[in-house]
Amino acid sequence: MSEIGIKKVARYVDLREIKVDGDGVLVVGGGGREHAIVRKLRESARVGNIYGAPGNAGMDVIETGLSATDIDGIVDFVAENPDIKFTVVAPDDPLSMGLVDRLTERGFRAFGPTKAAAKLEWSKAYAKDFMRRYGIPTAAYGTFADAEKAKEFVRNGKFPTVVKADGLALGKGVIICADEAEAVAAVDEIMSDKKFGAAGDEVVIEEFLTGYEVSLLAFADGTDLALMLTSCDHKRAFDGDKGPNTGGMGAYSPCPVFSAELSEKTVETIVKPTVAAMQKEGAPFKGVLYFGLMVSGDDVKVLEYNARFGDPETQSVLPLLKSDLYEIMNAVADGKLAQTNIEWYDKKSINVVLASGGYPVSYKKGCKISGLEGVDNDVNVYYAGVKRDGDGFTTNGGRVLCVQAMADDFAAARKKVYDNIQKIKFDGSFYRKDIGGKTV
């Protein structure tokens, strides 16, 4: 299955064993999102070898054996392997650790925001104060470094309310509280019990917003920006948005209820002001800027910023990209987005995650995966928590695979995804049956 016969290379890659045409690209990260990025990059005539830090066994990349947060190791690896002309940093942790700064300081080309620009994601308190300073619409809030003051704010507030750990918490640091007792307990969990570690040194307490959620991603080159198609993800584990929050169980794109008028309004009141304000802050944003939006009627507010591609939104959005992703990423790095034409297919896309039974709490690993060879050619399978086992794969994580299809309408795309996902089997597998249900 692998077109390149090298696995687990450490530090130095023997160029005699790999193809030399095109730019070598290192992709940092190893989940379904990164697989979608890799697959789109492969369509570029300019891209040669693709390396993964760490990648995964199903991604068809040269696995470096480096973890996504081994910042020194990644910088050394790029320095020691002149085949690598560009590094794409996909996950939040290495961005927050300054990997892009470290690479560009050494003269290496990279895609992603600096640590200072990524602060829009890695500190919710910073993001909220930033929005207040620049008049960008968001929920009313308070930020606290002192648990007693946070509790006092809660007691004087309305319910439900939302308590958030300031820092990165694998998407789990947001607690929606129905009453005062729950909110006080949430403050204790985050600030005193340190459930999310240092991410809970500060909390944001926020007004509860109602409406529907839209993910709007944009390429930004520090000055200019280009919107991607909108998308919606499904965060809860079970059908009907029941069960615990997960890393995401599926997504679709574009989001049919988000009209052109709403999009225009969002660009004028949120997207452009954010990019302009980051320049003023002395931290121009280069990379993918992700706006998590709450929409109610014609009112649009920012729930959160992310400084990267969303997972699993990317697995639906990127297949719709007609233009060369590598050209776009280079234009972003060079501040030349305004001269770059970005085109999209006029299709609808859906992806559904196939997960291990018990995810996101506890689950088995090492189950044999079967049926992959029966998947239709026009359906994408993105690999996440997998391990190679002889000629096949076994499970190695909670979110194992993601099955994606596109078609002229959502009904046809959904049918393709669900007809195919049921062909893939492993012990205890489950998936949501209602992804994209609101589109048809």
Ligand code: AMP
């Ligand atoms: P965040 O990581 O800040 O986007 O929060 C994760 C999820 O929590 C969001 O996608 C929403 O579903 C929910 N959420 C966050 N903030 C609010 C809010 N102020 N009102 C209602 N729901 C929220």
Ligand code: GLY
């Ligand atoms: N899908 C939400 C995220 O990537 O944070």
